[in-house]
Amino acid sequence: MGNLDKNQRSAVFCNHDRILVAAGAGTGKTEVMTRRIVRIIEQGAQTGRSGIESFFGADLYKRRDRRDERQDREQAEDARQGFVA
DSSP states (O other), X not given: XXXXXXXXXXXXXXXXXXXXXXXXXXXXXXXHHHHHHHHXXXXXXXXXXXXXXXOOHHHHHHHHHHHHHHHHHHHXXXXXXXXXX
């Protein structure tokens, strides 16, 4: 694949159902995801059952905060019930 580095090619050809592509601005994330989608469709994926989600840095921090808050609540509940993982 022309113009993609080793890590980008790895993301395009990864066979996992879900992947995370995280990189700075202008590093080719959109190109990687576009090529990945084309590859998956060419291999016969049912497009009605596929999706892609994109978000920016500020959203990522909000999501992390929500995740951390949820984990804190779950751990507090586990502690109240006498269970610690």
